[in-house]
Amino acid sequence: MSKKIAVQIDDLTVAYNYKPVLWDIDLEIPEGVLMAIVGPNGAGKSTLIKSVLGILKPIAGSVSIYGKPYEKQRSLVAYVPQKGSVDWDFPTTALDVVMMGTYGSLGWIKRPTQKEKKAALEALEKVGMLPFKNRQISQLSGGQQQRIFLARALVQNASIYFMDEPFQGVDASTEIAIINILKALRKAGKTVIVVHHDLQTVPEYFDWVTFLNVKKIATGPVKDIFNDDNLTKTYGINYKVSIQE
């Protein structure tokens, strides 16, 4: 694949109180891949995403998006945080949350107009949540809340999507709905980076994978590097996974 590099991470090191969470990560993510980041709990998967997005401050390293510093390329990047990171009893509606995806392009002070509302409604439609647009968000199921977060990222209309465990705690139908949307994004030439836990589904869902456990273990096409050797290196035990051909 001689494609453009969408995300380039150099020498990224993150530490909480002396203990490194991420150690000297170099990572190149080519444009147009649907990539899983896998690794055990505490491997720094979420931390990696959060440092790339500037939510956490790394002690060293740099991140560039299409060759320019992240700060200048924010509009190209969308983010789906972990569902548990917010209070779903917040007094607002599904549509309102999705509208927040348009706030970045609006900038300070400017109010959303009909144009932004239309975009938000379209995103809700894509994730199959249009009938729930006026629901208070606490009255949505876990899977529906996840879809709302996905819709909020879609409305950002970005080139690169970072998603932190979008499949966590969702039922089978939502999982299929989400993966279909991710595959559609890839088809449209977008780059999608997903923190993922279910190793069984990696070969089925993703075409690119990064093994992470504080250090980067391996990165590349799933068909080349998703093997027992790398799994064992990452998870530290003799890990066997049956890869469906």
Add this chain to the structure above:
Amino acid sequence: MDITEYIMLVFTDYTLRTITLGTAILGAVTGMLGSFAVLRKQSLLGDAISHAALPGIAIVFLITGAKDSNVLLLGALVSGLIGTFWIRGIISKTHLKSDTALGLILSLFFGFGMLLLTFIQKQPNANQAGLDKYLFGQAATLVESDVWLMAIVTGICLMILLLFWKEFKMLLFDSDFTKTLGFNTKFIDILITSFIVLAIVLGLQTVGVVLMSAMLLAPAAAARQWTNRLSVMVFLSALFGAFSGVFGTAVSASQNNLSTGPVIVIIAGVFVLISFVFSPSRGLLFKQIRFIKNRRDLQLHKTLAFMFRIAETHENISHPHSIKILNNFQGFTKGTLQKLVQKNYVQLNGNMWSLTREGYKTASNLYNQQTENNE
């Protein structure tokens, strides 16, 4: 003075009008900002800020000897802000949880403030009396210039709120996401917090250090019960706060001059209580009513579903059964059957019960309700 006399006086008596207006504005601005504190889960922040303001008042008095409330409140503002940013510092720089940081700053600053107050009282200076009004508040000391100050701050606060509404809302809901969009979350955060400090400091003279946090929390907690929209919540919270101020002043003025601050706080508490019990969607009363109604409906649905299953095995959906047969299976009461008759789902011929066409339709829909409810 009784309450009607008071109402007359509000329009004629200058002092009473000033106090009423002051407490109303104060209630509105603290209620408005309180919504944000509550939604950020920083309910205790108000308590810490108000207590942290006390040493500022004492120090300014010691330095200047001034008793002008505006000068003293400036000291309160500075020391309140210092306390607030120390709390933020402790939370972000150490591993202490926010409740620990709040409690620590609250008691340290309050202790220091009390120390200074006792020191001041020991001074051979006749001017010192009256500083303790900042402990429990004394609305009677409000003068027109105080009310003007409150009104101006409230006006600015309202403007900022409208201007940065979208940013405030997003930060409250998901600050990480806000950051990734390129908004300076620190700036938004400091803006909100500064206004909370300002509102609290303005209330010290009226309600006092000790009770001030209730002005922030009670209206917001009450308002949250009535709505699922942030804008409505902020508006209701301001309204509840303003009413608490007005009613509190009225009660305190008409009942032998009861201390105003505590009365206002208790009235705000009554708003909370009423909201907790009577709110249609979140209140305890309606929750209980819905629970009982659901349980009753479930009984009916169970009976209906049972008859539906029998009916499915017969050619005629209205095949009659004696209650004995129905009872043999699951022990249904005559009561539920009679209720179904009232709803026209079941009919009674002699002592034989049978499903009606409408009952059959409803029963067959019961099984599909799950999907229907999903809209």
